[in-house]
Amino acid sequence: MRPADTLRFARDAALGTPLRTALSVLAMSIGVAAVVVLTALGDGARMYVVGQFSSLGANLVIVLPGRSGTGGFNPANAITSTPRDLTIDDAAAVRRAPAVKRVGPLAVGTSEIAFGGRLREVIVAGTNHDYFGIRGLEMAQGTSLPDDDWNRGSPVVVLGAKVREELFGAAPAIGQLVRVGDRRLRVVGVMKSTGQGLGMNTDEVVIVPVALAQAMFNTNTLFRILIEAKSREAIPDAKAQALEILKQRHRGEEDVTVITQDAVLATFDRLLGALTMAVAGIAAISLAVAGILVMNVMLVAVTQRTGEIGLLKALGASARTIRLAFLAEAAMLSAVGALLGYLLGQAGAFALRQVFPVFPAYPPDWAVIAGLSTALATGLLFGVMPARRAARLDPVQALMKH
């Protein structure tokens, strides 16, 4: 039998029992659609988290005071106190490392901000001009901090979008004098709203020069030093060089912790990647169930068409021809089901993206390929047994059942 004839024969046979064919195609398509939608969800979650981390800044290396035995973020990092703190001079020294592009020292405290009788608590971040570039903070109005000597605390402030909104409402903010703590500072800029993120919510922050913040909080230490490496490849170098410089400055004592954003990101990436794999695995079970259903349908087809199989044998069909015809039918059921399920799954992912626009619910390629090929493979695999049964039928017995 020619391949085209085998396919046509299988197609006609499948269409001969429309309901049964439709049901098994439906089962297969639900399985594939489940894989596509669930992995789109899982991978969407991963992309969302990764995206949030990336918004902290690209090629980021963070220096924390204190030696932490374990890497990555942990609550201890925030409260460790060490004999030797990070200083503005440390940050300036790190800037000389060849792999480092920009450095942003960061001192943080809380204070209150007042304008025209309105008062609220704010987080005050003391830093420099480069910090805005490192964090990718954009200005809605005015300018960021002046790019001048870090030790010179000009009396200027950059407001977060929400802080401006609450203090000024519709009135212009640029150029106005506000009171932060016990100081009067001129507003030079307002940041664009970034919305809620995983990092510090910059909408509710005011940013002042680092020396000014230290003076306000009566300290000379830094909370963090943010370092931007020259490129992604330079991140390990930047980390090593920063560590080396700080170690020398701290008399050979390694009393700081340097973490890379990559390490944090990789952890989340792995975690959510595993989650995606897990939901894909669960969805794959429905594929296997669909495969078994295809087998069941094909077994019923063999039983129902026993007389026809006997006839085909009498007309000179070899066992191979009959096997191929039934296999082709099983493959067709699963292929159509898989294709339909793929479209259904993509539609589902599209609907998800419409409902949750922040959530990049795109099914990953590997999941689509794995889902489709699992569907085809199970369909074929579970088609083999019925096909072999059909091919092995005794023609005399088969012919009597008509």
Next chain:
Amino acid sequence: MALIELAGIERRFLLGDTTVNALAGVDLRIDAGEYVAVMGPSGSGKSTLLNLLGLLDRPNAGSYRLEGRDVTTLTPDEQARVRSARIGFVFQSFHLVPRLTAAENIALPMTLAGIAAAERARRVATALQSFGLANRADHKPDQLSGGQRQRVAIARATIMQPALILADEPTGNLDRHTGDEVVHLLEALNASGVTLVVVTHDPTLGARARRQLVMEDGRLQHDSGRAPHAAG
């Protein structure tokens, strides 16, 4: 020239714990171009004999030579090829594939044999014409009368131009008139040189054949055509 030579054919079936001898020591020779009717009561072994002649069944003992070639030792696929090229079947219940049209049913043996579509179409058109089915080509079997169905079945049996046609009660499901039509069709084929073996209960149909075989309890009781070959 001998088309079929059976020697010492035995066929036993196990029914529960008793062995039934469906065929016992059958020796038979049928020459090319003969018209043979096989008769006998139910269970006499005539259908088993027909299945055996059609290579649908294998004997437990004995030899079957078709056109001088021992076919009992062939593999199932080799037997399928012999069926495809040399043997046509006509069944009592027609055995048409219900989802295929008359033309597709007639073409089925050629499709299975892998003959190209153009050649198939040409031969089917000729067959439809000569069997008076030209305006029924696109009808499904359930849209055809019994006589038309059997004509489609006969057209299918002859489309590969076999040497041997085996008909099992070809008129069993037809009324007298259409039955006669079908018999005339088969006899016309026989007249053109095809060997025809008909299994039937019907004495009048059996009497039309030039040679009658009567079977009982798996043995050839009577052969009108020739003196039995070394019977027993």
